[in-house]
Structures are given as structure tokens and as C-alpha cells.
Amino acid sequence: MWRSFRTKLVMTMVIFAVAIAFVIATINHKRISEQAIQNNAFQLESIEATVEYSLNTIDKTYYYFDDDVAERMKANTKELLELYKNNPSIHTWDMQKLKKKYEMDVYIINQDNVISNSSNEVDIGLDFNECCGKLAEILDSRREAGAFYHDGMDIAQATGEVTKFSYMATPDKKYIMELSYSLEDGEIFEDFNFLSVTDDLEKSYPSINKINILNLGGLALGDPAEDSKLSSEHRAAFEETLAKGETTEVRTLNDKGEATIYHYVPYNSGYDFGSTQNKVIEISYNERELESILQKHNEAFILQLAFILVITVIIALIISKWVSRPMYMAFHDSLTGLRNRAAFEEDLDAILHVSEGETGLLMIDLDHFKSVNDLFGHADGDELLKNMATSIQSTIHSEGKAYRLGGDEFAIVLRNTNRDHATFVAEQVIEAVNESVTEYYKTKGLELSASIGIALVDEEIRDVNEIYKQADRALYESKEGGKNQYRVYG
Numbered sequence: 001m002w003r004s005f006r007t008k009l010v011m012t013m014v015i016f017a018v019a020i021a022f023v024i025a026t027i028n029h030k031r032i033s034e035q036a037i038q039n040n041a042f043q044l045e046s047i048e049a050t051v052e053y054s055l056n057t058i059d060k061t062y063y064y065f066d067d068d069v070a071e072r073m074k075a076n077t078k079e080l081l082e083l084y085k086n087n088p089s090i091h092t093w094d095m096q097k098l099k100k101k102y103e104m105d106v107y108i109i110n111q112d113n114v115i116s117n118s119s120n121e122v123d124i125g126l127d128f129n130e131c132c133g134k135l136a137e138i139l140d141s142r143r144e145a146g147a148f149y150h151d152g153m154d155i156a157q158a159t160g161e162v163t164k165f166s167y168m169a170t171p172d173k174k175y176i177m178e179l180s181y182s183l184e185d186g187e188i189f190e191d192f193n194f195l196s197v198t199d200d201l202e203k204s205y206p207s208i209n210k211i212n213i214l215n216l217g218g219l220a221l222g223d224p225a226e227d228s229k230l231s232s233e234h235r236a237a238f239e240e241t242l243a244k245g246e247t248t249e250v251r252t253l254n255d256k257g258e259a260t261i262y263h264y265v266p267y268n269s270g271y272d273f274g275s276t277q278n279k280v281i282e283i284s285y286n287e288r289e290l291e292s293i294l295q296k297h298n299e300a301f302i303l304q305l306a307f308i309l310v311i312t313v314i315i316a317l318i319i320s321k322w323v324s325r326p327m328y329m330a331f332h333d334s335l336t337g338l339r340n341r342a343a344f345e346e347d348l349d350a351i352l353h354v355s356e357g358e359t360g361l362l363m364i365d366l367d368h369f370k371s372v373n374d375l376f377g378h379a380d381g382d383e384l385l386k387n388m389a390t391s392i393q394s395t396i397h398s399e400g401k402a403y404r405l406g407g408d409e410f411a412i413v414l415r416n417t418n419r420d421h422a423t424f425v426a427e428q429v430i431e432a433v434n435e436s437v438t439e440y441y442k443t444k445g446l447e448l449s450a451s452i453g454i455a456l457v458d459e460e461i462r463d464v465n466e467i468y469k470q471a472d473r474a475l476y477e478s479k480e481g482g483k484n485q486y487r488v489y490g
Contacts, residue, residue, distance in 0.1 A: 013316040014309075021308040025301060032297050040207070040290045044283065047201055048265050051194070051211060051281050055267055058192040059152060063271035066188060070150045073166040073179050076102045077148060080177045084170050095119040107178035113139050120180075122158045131157070131225070132217040138275045143169040143176055151274030153183060154215055157225035162189065195222045207289045209260060212282040213267075214238060216275060220282070234282075237264050241280050261285055333404040335382055336389035344403040344411055349464050351415055352457065360400075360414035360422040363453040363471040364392065364429060366437075367483045369408035371446055384437065388450075391432040396425060411471075419456055419488065426452045426486035434484075449484035451475060456488070 080098075084090065090108050098106045099119035108117040113128040113136045128136040142149050150166040166179045183189045198211040212220035212228065218238050220228035230238055237248045241264040250262040265281040331343035339347070351359055366388060373381040385408065392402045392410055400414040412429070414422055433450040441448045453475025457467045474489040481487065 010316045013319065014312055017312040017316065018309055021312065022305060025304050033294055036290060036293045044263065047205065047208065047283060048281065050201060051198060052267060054194040054197040055213065058194055059269045059271040061188050061192055062152060069164060069181055073150055073181065074148050076104060076179055077166060077168045077177050081170060090117050105180045109139065109176040109178055111174055134216050139176060142167050143173055149274060151276040152269065152272030153221065154276050155219050155221050156180060157219065160223040162221050207285045209284040209286060214280040214282055216278060234262055237262065238280055241266050242278060259287055336386055336404050338389050338402050338404045340403065341405045344405060345464055347401060348413055351413060352464065357416035358418055359457045360417040361455045361467050361471040362412040362422065362426055363475040364410040365451050365475055366408035367449045367451055368446060387436050388433065391436045392429055395428045395432045422454050422456060423486065423488065426454060430484065451478040451483045452486035453478055454486055454488045
């Protein structure tokens with residue numbers, strides 16, 4: 001019984017300690033995981049800020065130090081309008097000669113917003129209504145206004161070059177004279193090349209797949225239009241970002257189940273007031289590094305729990321060895337292993353206050369026990385008490401609790417019982433004692449037997465001393481009546 005108690009104590013201590021350690025480790029694990037996620041988000045925010053700063057810097061530089069390009073474009077456009085006035089048959093114009101003269105590509109956009117003539121032959125036939133609906137709307141409004149317009153950084157669709165465009169309609173509104181100038185050839189672009197910044201970021205951060213700067217039509221600056229078309233899902237996120245001025249994300253999975261996140265960030269230039277003022281920064285990134293960090297944290301978490309479990313078990317075993325015996329003996333009889341009088345009073349008091357039915361108390365006394373000690377010695381008497389405890393315990397099984405109150409006095413407490421069941425248990429105890437004890441000592445000339453007093457307590461009696469007195473009185477009547485029998489109080 002003591003070993004069983006020690007095992008229960010060890011298990012209780014282990015479960016308690018592991019539960020506390022698990023909570024602490026889980027909180028710590030959650031904190032570290034959240035910190036890793038926050039660090040990942042902060043990294044993304046830092047990349048956003050770097051790209052935005054790069055764009056803002058080059059826009060600001062063009063605004064303050066590159067007015068001459070816009071003035072040249074305006075002067076060249078006026079010459080084209082004068083040429084149109086003198087020769088409206090634009091198909092007769094030598095576009096290559098004009099390009100060489102202006103050091104800019106020349107585009108003629110007709111009333112259908114289609115490039116009808118150009119020094120860049122690959123763009124002839126480009127329909128802005130099909131490829132660039134927003135730009136087509138802007139062209140219509142500029143055609144009606146008839147003023148000179150120049151934009152900031154945009155893309156040459158065929159090559160992907162970062163280019164500056166200007167627009168001005170002919171007086172008869174039939175055409176728009178468009179000029180393009182490659183900004184990539186200028187010193188400003190070389191010194192403040194935002195594409196180099198994005199390339200460096202992609203190389204510096206393994207989690208970054210690609211960083212694109214998208215124009216009003218969703219085309220990436222630096223990439224040919226054919227290579228930078230958005231899918232329908234990405235197009236929707238891009239349009240939402242552009243319309244609401246809020247960051248949006250799209251998550252996609254590849255065949256291996258790996259996620260790629262497309263992060264769309266609005267950019268509004270404070271120095272570009274043309275149609276290129278609003279752009280969108282597209283950052284596609286993976287979570288492999290984050291997942292790797294979280295996986296390592298999970299592994300460390302499991303190892304930590306395993307270590308805690310091992311240490312806890314060892315400490316529990318050591319502590320239980322120190323304290324389990326004294327704790328056990330505080331409520332158990334050292335000789336028989338049954339619960340003692342202190343446990344009896346505590347248990348009975350608790351049962352009387354929670355039991356809904358009748359409570360049965362059986363007081364058991366071994367008749368002529370003193371003779372065993374006198375004739376055969378205390379060692380034989382102790383062995384007899386052990387046999388008595390075994391007989392009682394084997395009789396009641398789990399139906400009640402058995403106690404040794406002292407000397408040869410034992411007790412059984414039955415919960416939610418009745419008179420018939422209590423007397424049945426008493427008969428079983430007497431029979432068991434006769435088989436294991438009485439018959440043995442008969443051969444030695446002693447008449448040993450068990451006398452039992454039974455008290456049944458209903459809900460009206462809740463006092464331990466009262467029920468004890470009733471059972472003791474019944475025991476006395478049993479002995480007076482001839483022993484080896486039971487009596488029920490009342």
C-alpha cells in the first residue's frame with residue numbers, strides 16, 4: 001500500500017510540475033514565435049520603407065534638377081505641331097530623322113488612341129484601349145484640353161526601359177504628339193537608380209523573391225510589358241491598392257504547397273503631378289526563412305519539454321522518497337497498511353457531509369486477541385492483525401473503506417448503503433475471519449472470532465462522535481450476546 005501511495009505521489013508531482021512547466025514553456029514558445037513573426041513583418045516594413053525612400057529620392061531629384069528635359073520636350077512638341085500645321089499628312093513624315101533631331105522617340109496617337117506612326121516601329125499599332133485602359137482615358141481628357149503634359153517615370157512597353165513621356169494634342173484634336181525620353185541614359189538615374197536598390201534588396205534577403213514598381217496600368221518598370229502582366233487575382237489586388245490607397249496581399253501556393261505572398265503597397269509621389277504620380281510597389285516574398293525559424297523553435301520546445309519531464313521525474317522520485325513515507329504514515333497504520341484513526345475521522349466526517357443516502361459504520365473487534373499476545377508473543381499477534389486486515393479488505397473490495405483504529409479494533413465505512421447490505425458485509429467479514437483466523441487458532445487451543453457492531457446513519461445525523469458511539473454500543477451488545485456475531489444499533 002505504501003508503494004502504491006508513493007507511486008501516486010510521484011505521478012501527482014510529475015503531472016503538476018509538467019503542467020506548470022508546459023504552461024511556462026508554451027507561453028515562452030508563443031512569445032518567441034510571435035517575436036519571429038513580428039521580426040519578419042518588421043523586415044518587410046523596412047524593405048517597403050527603403051523602396052519608397054528610393055522612389056521618393058529620385059522623384060525629388062528629377063523635380064528640382066531635371067526641368068530642362070521637360071522644357072526640351074515642350075519645345076520639340078511645338079515644332080511637331082508646327083510641322084503638322086504645314087504638313088498634316090503625317091504618313092509622309094520621316095520619323096527616324098525626327099528622332100535623331102530631338103534625341104527622343106516620336107509617337108503619333110490617332111483619335112482611336114492607337115499609335116499610327118512612330119520612330120519606334122515595334123510600337124506602331126499599339127492600342128491603348130486594349131493594353132492600358134486608364135491611360136486611354138487620360139489621353140482622351142488631354143486631347144480635349146489641348147495643353148502640354150509631361151509625366152514622371154514610366155515604362156517603355158516594348159523594352160521595359162524607365163522613360164519619361166510628354167503629350168500634346170493637335171489643334172484639330174485628330175492626333176496627340178507623344179515624345180519619349182529614356183531616363184536610364186541620364187546621370188540622375190545612374191546616381192539614384194531605384195532598380196539597383198530593389199535588386200540589392202532581393203539579393204540581401206532570401207525571403208524576397210521579386211520587387212516590382214508598377215505603373216498605373218500594372219506594368220513593372222524595368223521589365224517589358226509582355227513579361228510583367230498581372231494575373232486576374234493579382235490584378236484585382238493591384239486595383240484595390242490603387243483605388244483605396246491601402247496595402248493588400250495575395251497568397252498563392254505552388255505544387256509543393258509552398259506559399260508565395262504578393263504584397264501590394266501604394267506609392268504616391270509628392271514631386272510627380274502627372275499620370276505617373278501614383279504607383280504600386282509589388283513585393284513577392286516567401287516564408288521559408290520564417291518557417292525554418294519556427295520549426296527550430298518547435299524542435300527546441302519539444303526538447304525543452306522532454307528535458308523538463310526527465311528532470312521533473314528525477315526530482316519527484318527524490319522528493320517522494322523523502323516525504324512519501326511520513327505522509328503515508330500520517331494516515332495509515334504502520335502494521336496492517338490500513339487507514340488509521342486520523343484518516344477514519346476525517347473520511348467519515350467528509351462522507352457524512354456529502355453522502356445523499358445512508359452511511360454504514362461497522363465496528364469490528366477481535367475476540368480474545370489478548371490471549372494471542374500472552375501465549376504466543378507479540379510477533380504472532382502482529383501477524384494475526386495483518387491477516388485480519390487482509391480478510392477485511394478482501395471482503396469489502398471497493399464497496400467501502402477499511403480502518404485499523406488501534407489494537408484489535410477495526411472499522412468499515414460504507415457509503416450510500418442500507419441495513420441489508422451492511423449486515424451482508426458483516427456476515428462476509430465474520431466468515432472470512434473464521435476461515436483465515438479462527439480455524440487456525442482452534443488447533444492451538446484458542447477460540448478466536450470477530451464481533452461487529454453496525455450503525456446506520458441517515459441525513460439527519462452528521463456527527464462523527466454520535467455515529468461512532470452508536471456502532472460501539474452495537475459492538476458491545478454483540479460481545480455480550482456471545483461474540484462471533486453482529487448487532488445493528490437500534
